[in-house]
Amino acid sequence: MSNANQFILLPTSGTIRSAKARMAYTQNVYTPAAQTNDDGSPQLDKNGDPVKKYQLTLVFPKGTDFKFLQQKIEDCAVAKWGPDYKKKISGLKKPFLKVEDYPKMGFDADAFEYFIRLSVDAKRGAPDVRRADKTKVPSEQSSEVYSGRWAYASLNVYATQHVRGGPRISCGLGNIQLLDNDEPVGGGVRASADEEFETVAIEGGGSTDELFDANDDPMA
Numbered sequence: 001m002s003n004a005n006q007f008i009l010l011p012t013s014g015t016i017r018s019a020k021a022r023m024a025y026t027q028n029v030y031t032p033a034a035q036t037n038d039d040g041s042p043q044l045d046k047n048g049d050p051v052k053k054y055q056l057t058l059v060f061p062k063g064t065d066f067k068f069l070q071q072k073i074e075d076c077a078v079a080k081w082g083p084d085y086k087k088k089i090s091g092l093k094k095p096f097l098k099v100e101d102y103p104k105m106g107f108d109a110d111a112f113e114y115f116i117r118l119s120v121d122a123k124r125g126a127p128d129v130r131r132a133d134k135t136k137v138p139s140e141q142s143s144e145v146y147s148g149r150w151a152y153a154s155l156n157v158y159a160t161q162h163v164r165g166g167p168r169i170s171c172g173l174g175n176i177q178l179l180d181n182d183e184p185v186g187g188g189v190r191a192s193a194d195e196e197f198e199t200v201a202i203e204g205g206g207s208t209d210e211l212f213d214a215n216d217d218p219m220a
Contacts, residue, residue, distance in 0.1 A: 009068070015156050017154055018155060019064045021153075022149065022151075023145070023148070023176075024148075028053070052121075056153060060113065073095070073157050079159075094168070095168075098113065099114065107185060118153060119171075119173055129175070130178065131144075137178065147184060153175065155174055157169055
């Protein structure tokens with residue numbers, strides 16, 4: 001029986017493999033995003049260096065089984081704040097967000113109910129991205145990683161005092177396995193220049209280089 005719609009434990013690493021989901025906001029899989037405070041100023045670590053994170057959002061179809069992840073989140077909260085944490089913390093934020101509350105994401109809320117955001121400190125390195133056959137996807141082939149494509153991700157859960165949101169349970173980003181291709185969401189795939197442009201004839205023939213004398217600086 002397939003476990004694609006379930007979160008499961010990865011015994012070799014002790015991390016959690018996500019249920020099958022579609023990726024969103026993939027621009028920070030290979031390039032870390034600078035984190036900011038409420039006033040727009042950069043977040044700094046204890047050494048005064050800017051905080052940067054690799055990030056990914058996973059969007060789950062209806063019918064996804066979250067029970068294993070929910071139990072891990074509960075275990076994490078109890079370990080951090082004790083078995084009576086619900087009495088101590090009002091409105092502890094958990095990683096589940098509703099697709100219908102974020103229409104700009106571009107996903108159909110009738111088909112996709114929840115999403116979670118994953119991130120990891122840039123100092124720990126970028127996630128290892130693999131194809132379904134486990135071959136590596138290097139950063140120069142990042143066009144394979146686009147919003148709308150299906151994937152698994154490995155993750156961990158941890159308790160934190162968020163700089164803006166207060167106490168919460170967050171999900172750390174491990175590695176990514178690419179699965180089925182699908183319709184890009186939100187301009188997920190960048191077209192090539194060959195696809196976007198046609199050959200254009202320049203009046204008088206020749207190239208733009210011929211419009212300038214070899215010794216002229218057109219920017220002077």
